Amino acid sequence: MALDETGITHLKINKSRIKQRLKALSQFGLNQNGGIDRSFAGKADAEARKWFLSLWGGLFSQKVKIDAAANLWAGIHDEKTLKPIVLGSHHDAVANGGKYDGAVGVILATEVLQTIYDHQIPMRHPLKIVSFSAEEPNPFNVSTLGSRSVTGVIDQNDLKPIVHSETGERIVDAIKRMGGDVSKLEADRLKPDSLTVFFFLNVILSKEDIYMIPIIHWLWSRQSPAFTVIK
């Protein structure tokens, strides 16, 4: 770490740590074709969640949290009074998906927080990471579940009729198995102007996908400052 003449601190992230974590995460749901099957609430998703919770719990002294939609959250500098800066994505995958997609967004968010935390960089804002539930299509036929829940686009009544196309499990029960509780969905929504900025990294395969991300819509509609989609 070094300070230049402007006083800006230059920090280096740890590339090999990023690669190693991406590899570790890609083992959950790895199939015979080398692709990843890690749809919402399946065995691989449950394993990946456990892995993230243990990773974050070990890295940051503050507690990790599972919200009503079973989104995973962790944070540092929670004692700060300004609005948080949030970094995140999702770790579930499309069927036979690749190892980057949203996973790389969550791993990089982890790296950013860890780098700031380990170097004890003073921050004016709390910093948070999130991994949203069921952002990708899955056998419940519901995607962007986590980000639509926190932004208030869907509520518990929308979720009640939804069942898994193969097992028949109700999505509200699946959310519960993943640590969420749909009866608290409304209470766990983001309040207007409750974030300073949200950084979302997701490897997007088609242009259309970008317009499907409700958290971006939510920020856009509030004309959130410092909000830019980088393609």
Ligand SMILES: [Zn+2]
């Ligand atoms: Zn994605």
